[in-house]
Amino acid sequence: ELVSYDLINGAILKHKLMSDNLPCHFVSAFGAGFITTVIASPVDVVKTRYMNSPPGQYRSSLNCAFTMMTKEGPTAFYKGFVPSFLRLGSWNVVMFVSFEQLKRAMMMSRNRIEATT
Secondary structure, eight states: OHHHHHHHHHHHHHTTSSOSSHHHHHHHHHHHHHHHHHHHHHHHHHHHHHHHSOTTSOSSHHHHHHHHHHHHOGGGGGTTHHHHHHHHHHHHHHHHHHHHHHHHHHHHHHHHHHHHO
């Protein structure tokens, strides 16, 4: 999430698509949520399916993933993608927008203190 956010935010600012403000942070955070979901969803689906399977159905989590791939295809790894994305996307927006606003407030406070001394 952090790397994705930094890369997206940096690219937006580098190409001057947006200025460093709330909409930029929102888009960067939402994009980071999407990337995180794309990467994490297959692992989460395999883990959930393996943990909820009856004993002996799969030999290991790798066997579970292989069975999913051969019987259901690659789309099986993205079941529940939309709810996961909405959860991670909204979490990233709250986290990164709050972080950026706190960072901005702290920098302004620091600048005021330095200006008075």
